[in-house]
Amino acid sequence: MATRTRPNAGTKGVARADREEQILTVACRLFGESGFASTSVADIAEAAGISKPLIYNYFGSKEGLYAVCVQHAAEILTAEIERTAASGTVGLARAVVTLDGMFRVLEPQPWLWHLVFDPTAPPDAATQKVLADYERRILDFGTEGVGELLRLAGNDDPTDTEAMRAVWENVFRTLVTWWLAHPDESPAAMTERCVRLFAAVFGEIDLPTS
Amino acid sequence: MATRTRPNAGTKGVARADREEQILTVACRLFGESGFASTSVADIAEAAGISKPLIYNYFGSKEGLYAVCVQHAAEILTAEIERTAASGTVGLARAVVTLDGMFRVLEPQPWLWHLVFDPTAPPDAATQKVLADYERRILDFGTEGVGELLRLAGNDDPTDTEAMRAVWENVFRTLVTWWLAHPDESPAAMTERCVRLFAAVFGEIDLPTS
């Protein structure tokens, strides 16, 4: 055709699976850094060097893409938590080990954290299911340690346990979020800081040799 | 005129100050319950039984209205915190007293809480200034108690103190938010729950007679 109305169309030799992975990587970063609501599909397309319809072609909708991003992040974070949980430590030592693992996992891609806790995440069913699953898998670990703490103090009220679990979950989140807001701090240094903070509240704790 | 093209126009005998207060009340509730981003000016107008332009006439913009709402809420919450702070208690007892006061203030209008901590609040200068002021006034109280706790454990690292303050602030927020999510629990019952939770972590605490 003499009239090249769409000079950039046509395949560039990138297989669908590869393109999907590339889009996913870019989207995770943008969604994580700016939040779901403040990130437009056009932004992602531009950052990935492709056009908007390709994203819709591969992921269906903005929500669809987001759900895959959250799934991706949740899998990484859950795997790390389950890994440290399997290491056999208990009580506060386990908390420290878990935090330490989280810092190390997040260091190369800190935006994953905010992805999972994005307050502007859509009420979309797929996304909510992924988040609910994540929540459920994480929950048990927290409830364990917290329940133990309360029983030690002679308290086995289940509602108290639930409230305390919410508190613990948010302490965990706060420590990670605080660390993310202080990028100069290494994971190791932050872990030590956590140990000092716990010690101030609970007294000295015996850590596993690592 | 035979052609009554705008049958509902014209004053209804409500003075500007009264209308502003009425709009403010409705807006606080809607913004607080659904968040800034999910609440449209049309929603507020409808809930207040007036038309959209009147809101723009009185408040200039959606952000302008929101800033006034946040100011309103922040004043109420700050006043309550400063009131309990002036009561003379210290340490954990003060934490309990402050929480108790907060539960009582929020009982008739729980939405005020989420208004101040809305993650979808606009980056608008006026709003941010109000929030920053609120933050600053609250901050000192937390830093005080937290600093004391750390010093007692032989720790006076200022960065540790800052991190611990962030943790404490979020524990406070979590307890209030948890309570708001359990509307059947009375302020008194929730205060007692907090006492039990603190006791489990810190051991028994001596409360002021009240």
Added chain:
DNA sequence: CCTTGATATGACTCTGGGGTAAGTTACCAC
């Protein structure tokens, strides 16, 4: 009465951003 200012609204405009229709290009199998 009749002007003036405050209170009020119906019916617009405009923009950002999600989503789509329809076509274009390249590669591969035969």
Added chain:
DNA sequence: GTGGTAACTTACCCCAGAGTCATATCAAGG
């Protein structure tokens, strides 16, 4: 070469929701 298909884009539609304009009604003062 010539279909068929997968990869890709341009240019568009469309709507919710912020914000505005021109006008209408009322109450009070002269």
